[in-house]
Amino acid sequence: MARGPNVNEELSKILNELWKLDSNRLKPGKDYTISLQGKAGFVEYGSNNARDRARAPLFSYVNEDKLRSLETYAHFINLLDNYEMSTGKAEMVTSEELMEERLFLDSIMETEVMKSAHKYLVSKGQSSTDPDRFKTQLYDIWFRLYHRDRSGGADSCGFEHVFVGETRQGREIMGFHNWVQFYLQEKHGNVDYKGYRARDKKDMPDEDDHVLNLQFSWKGLVKPVGSSFIGVSPEFEVALFTIVFLISNDKVTNVIVQVDEYHLEVVVYRYGRSIGTSYPKLLTSNNRPL
Known part of the structure; x- marks a missing residue:
């Protein structure tokens, strides 16, 4: 495996272990196809004027039977409609939504990906060996509500920001780094894919890449550049971002892997004991600068 400058070797090792264990990752060209x-062109943050360089949706096909039949995906999808889109509006969590959160955490805890992540975090002294205490830790990191907009009640959490997406003052998209949410919102006409974002004027990404930098609009607001894993399981993303969150107490952690x-x-x-946001930024793929 090629290594670039400043690559965190230890973190790369555990993340590659998780990658190999991710049996629920969908296969490009078989389980889904993208176009x-x-x-995409440059758009300033706060501007909602973006030239559309993509007439067709990003996702040409996704095997929805697989999304429904794989337990972690099914529980993940049930969580996507639990949140107020705009910050400043307090979240009201129902008993049904609490149950959905618990079922999701239970389901990912059963995967080899999360078991491996838990074992690694225990070895680093960042988690208890007790699975129930680890599950509580995951809840605090991902689902505990906090104030993102100080004008109202508790209006956000790590899961909403990273995987669902939210808006601020009706002017900008925040978060929204998950491919399943992107596909479902695109399917329902709420997302308009504008094109891929490459670094400088270098080669375009491949359509079987599992990480993309892209531009899109969501309910009329433009995300000038977003980044997301494509096709990976929910448990892989939760495991990866949880590990990076826990290995550092810094407000912002940037690691090259x-x-x-x-x-x-x-x-x-970091937002206290919780994730404020987390995302991957694609630097190169197949040793090609993007």
């Missing part, structure tokens, strides 16, 4: 189309063929920068923002 990259044109390279090599996962499979992808040279990535993983970014995690």
